[in-house]
Amino acid sequence: MNSPIQLQPDETFILNVGPQHPATHGVLRVKMEMSGEYIVSAETVIGYIHRMHEKMGEIKTYPQFLMNLSRMDYLGALGYSHGHVLLVEKACAIEVPERAEYLRVVMVELNRIASHLFWFGAFVMDLGGFTPLMYALQDREHILDMLEAVTGSRLTYCYFRFGGLYNDVDDQFITAARTFIPRMRKSLKKYRRLVTDNVIFRKRLTGIAPLSPEMCRKYGASSAVARGSGINFDVRRNEPYSVYPEFDFDVPVFHAGDSLARYMVRMEEIEQSLRIVEQALDKLPDGPVMAAKKPKLIKAPPGDYYQAVETARGSFGIRLVSDGGKTPYRLKLRSPTYSNMHLFDEACQGMLIMDALAFMGSLDLVIPEIDR
Amino acid sequence: MICDKTRQALADLFPPTTEPEPGNEEKPSEGARSNGLVERDYRVHGYHLDAQLDPGQLLAAVTILDELAFFLESITGVDWPATEEMEVVYDFSRYDFDLCRVVLRTRVNRNTPDVPTITGIYAGANWHERETHDFFGIHFVGHPHLIPLLLPEDADFHPLRKDFQA
Secondary structure, three states: OOOOOOOOOOOOEEEEEOOEEHHHOEEOEEEEEEEOOEEEEEEEEOOOOOOOHHHHHHHOOOHHHHHHHOOOOOOOHHHHHHHHHHHHHHHHOOOOOHHHHHHHHHHHHHHHHHHHHHHHHHHHHHOOOOHHHHHHHHHHHHHHHHHHHHHOOOOOOOOEEOOEEOOOOOHHHHHHHHHHHHHHHHHHHHHHHHHHOOHHHHHHHOOOOOOOHHHHHHHOOOHHHHHOOOOOOOHHHHOOOOOHHHOOOOOOOOOOOOHHHHHHHHHHHHHHHHHHHHHHHHHOOOOOOEOOOOOOOOOOOOEEEEEEEEEOOEEEEEEEEEOOOOOOOEEEEEOHHHHHHHOHHHHOOOOEHHHHHHHHHHOOOOHHHHHO | OHHHHHHHHHHOOOOHHHOOOHHHHHOOOOOOOOOEEEEOOHHHHOOOEEEEEOHHHHHHHHHHHHHOOEEEEEEEEEEEHHHOEEEEEEEEEEOOOOOOOEEEEEEEEOOOOEEEOOOOOOOOHHHHHHHHHHHHOOEEEOOOOOOOOOOOOOOOOOOOOOOOOO
């Protein structure tokens, strides 16, 4: 007796994507008002895995909060820790040995490559190709093994300390990193032949979800979302920190603004990160990896401090308000995907649903990092 | 230099009497301070310009920053129960090699924390304001959709207020 539902020509229906859906890569929900296959409007619902890291920042002392940062973004955790240690070192005027800073950059860049590789695999899988994920995970495994040997963990690192590093690297790590670079370059060629030059892949992405530079600015977008829209913005270049000015690397910028441009930016960034790792290993100075002079109890002088770093997902900002106590008075974490995801609602209007999911994949979302 | 340009543009908001005197600049920014524009040492604090304004001047200041092509980094709050005040902090930066980070801050009464929304100027302020409303209970007047974002939809508490007990 069930007759099919007849929709009126101008009638719309609500489609829930998520909170448990493979395309959302985590617990993210998008409430879409659909007219057939087309999205009329969308409302992103976040907060499903909100853990209130900012409150923990107020309760925990500075060193106790170190491990929280790597639990925000589980794919590119070291970039976030880097921002935190740089901020506290700036506030407390702690001098970091040069070797430690070089090694930080090596680790952050390796982590960035690992993050981009996982994104690459997952993104192509969103579009229906399964094999590239396996290749990407194989390459990523080499990085995780290297990082595990030095830091002790595979994803949620707690390697950076105020004033330096938890431990020094050994010759084995240097050798592994040096053999990884040519290996990864070879893989990049393979990815180019397998995925980037694939006609079906290109047709799915070219012209999809073009973002204007103006829209990126209104939403505060960064990373490949901004650089794919012709904005030459990379915190490593625009607001140099750590030892990044020492290295010769390019900031890839594409002007089309579509999903393919965002893809191209990230693939190009892997090569640039390899260049940075290569140069950092060449220039790696000898010496200690921990500051000799460091206060026993970390207390930031009263005032406001801000530090921005370029993580795998964009411009991560951390704002500290200190009243001179053992714990921060207020610690604000500005997560880059939060701003990048925010523009989805506006940008996906009028789009086909499968294009919108491809667009969502090109934003490189990590939900725990949005929800914090 | 964009910083000089921004400073001049923002200085118009403050009558000359409220300009900080040279002696005042050394004071730490903690606690209550009078409205005005202060230049900070970027190497220590990580930003260049720090403007504290009345909630009524906020939209004018944000419009100035919008015209100078700033983008919105984040919006957040700070609770100051000692002075019965709530502070709303806006971070701005630019996609440019001429670096200039601007912080706008405004203080409101803790019992009636009403601040005008800037979603009309920066669409991206929407989530940031909702988050600040979640955590501090700051009411952004005119916000199109001020419902909980990160907290549960029936949340009636504000966890980052200093008197919040879990």
